[in-house]
Amino acid sequence: MALACSEANVFLTGRRESKLKESIQEAEALGSPKSNCIVVPADVTSEEQIAAAVGLIEKTKSSLRGVVHSAGVAQPRRSRWPLTEETLESWRQILATNVLGAWLLTKGAFPLMVRGGAARVLLLSSEAGWADTPGFGQYNVSKAALNSLGASLAAECALHYPEADVQVNVVVPGEARTEMNQGSETSPYTLASLALLLLSHPAGGPNGRFFHRDGRHLEFGQTAPHASSLQALDPAADMN
Numbered sequence: 001m002a003l004a005c006s007e008a009n010v011f012l013t014g015r016r017e018s019k020l021k022e023s024i025q026e027a028e029a030l031g032s033p034k035s036n037c038i039v040v041p042a043d044v045t046s047e048e049q050i051a052a053a054v055g056l057i058e059k060t061k062s063s064l065r066g067v068v069h070s071a072g073v074a075q076p077r078r079s080r081w082p083l084t085e086e087t088l089e090s091w092r093q094i095l096a097t098n099v100l101g102a103w104l105l106t107k108g109a110f111p112l113m114v115r116g117g118a119a120r121v122l123l124l125s126s127e128a129g130w131a132d133t134p135g136f137g138q139y140n141v142s143k144a145a146l147n148s149l150g151a152s153l154a155a156e157c158a159l160h161y162p163e164a165d166v167q168v169n170v171v172v173p174g175e176a177r178t179e180m181n182q183g184s185e186t187s188p189y190t191l192a193s194l195a196l197l198l199l200s201h202p203a204g205g206p207n208g209r210f211f212h213r214d215g216r217h218l219e220f221g222q223t224a225p226h227a228s229s230l231q232a233l234d235p236a237a238d239m240n
Contacts, residue, residue, distance in 0.1 A: 004032035044101030050108040063116030069102040069132040075139035083137035098142035121168040155206030165203040188219035
């Protein structure tokens with residue numbers, strides 16, 4: 001919705017077309033023209049559906065500026081001890097969306113992005129990717145894997161497409177209110193300003209970095225926090 005209100009052309013992808021249309025209606029209520037948003041139903045766990053979605057986008061636009069992967073499923077709560085009692089199928093379900101879905105989406109969309117000379121990818125992760133909370137083991141592992149995927153994609157794609165300005169980054173939205181987390185009092189709109197900043201960042205910006213929605217620059221594994229202010233016109237400028 002923030003992108004649409006910023007006059008970007010937005011392709012909304014998800015399994016349920018009714019939910020996508022609800023988002024468009026909310027964007028319109030905020031003043032976005034209806035023509036700015038296009039519904040492209042797809043399941044991120046299906047390589048065939050992702051390919052079809054990218055094909056539809058390609059028919060509408062010659063290139064794509066960026067991708068935001070926000071699909072995710074929660075930890076199954078059938079057991080207090082998921083790492084010692086849950087089934088192999090439960091692992092497959094959570095990894096299919098939280099990790100493989102992000103990979104399929106980015107892999108499918110990247111050729112269309114680099115065609116325009118720039119690629120901006122935001123993978124929405126979770127503080128669980130840094131945690132070891134008992135009872136949430138599979139979810140923790142899936143988000144840690146997503147973190148690693150983001151950093152690895154950033155490094156590989158920058159090397160694979162040296163002619164393009166590649167910026168693949170991971171963002172932690174925190175426990176904002178979503179359909180999966182309805183008890184939260186934190187608005188999901190708190191992520192919007194940081195997301196817009198990263199998606200519209202000029203050339204030479206962060207790649208393979210980690211950020212919290214509140215503006216903190218995070219570290220993960222061997223990746224140090226981004227050393228520059230995202231708001232500086234010169235990406236090499238010191239942090240304010």
